[in-house]
Amino acid sequence: MTTRSDYHQLYNLSAWRRQLRPQHLAREPLCRACLRRGIVNDGSLTASGERQTNPRRRFLAVDHIVPHRGDRALFLDPENLQTLCPDDHDRNKQRLEARGYSEERGPDGWPLDPNHPANR
Ligand SMILES: [Zn+2]
Structure with missing residues (x-):
């Protein structure tokens, strides 16, 4: 069972803090959702x-597309990350x-979240 403290401990992993998070921000330094609306937001805009x-609120968040719910593999999957403004x-x-569940879809248009009704 995943407890609340396990969930939060994932964010303290050095693999997340020192590697995955900074690497993702270097690769994707703009809010993905703003970019879809034609706004180039490096964290300095609403x-x-x-x-x-x-x-x-002047920062960028590294968000998990499919909620990891404490699942370490999903948490550390670099393909499951997106940059978002607050x-x-x-x-x-x-x-x-x-x-x-998340409505985020893969390149084939199918929902990524295993909890999406289409995947149940
Ligand atoms: Zn945004």
Whole structure:
């Protein structure tokens, strides 16, 4: 069983902090969701493309496309990562929590999340 503390401990792994996260940000230094809307956001803008006035929200989050729910392999899968600004990260999380699965799709158009109804 995955406990809440196991879940949070994953973020303390040096494989995540020293390798995966910085490597992902170097490869994808812009919010993926903003880019889809034509906004080039390096973490200094809001999701609507305006200057982010809150300095505590001027950063980029490395998000797991398919929620890892404490699964170490899914957590450490470099293909399961996307860069998001804090606004898009919050929106994504709220949508995910409401639905319980990610709508993110692979190159073939099929939903990636094993919990998506199409994969059950
Ligand atoms: Zn964004």
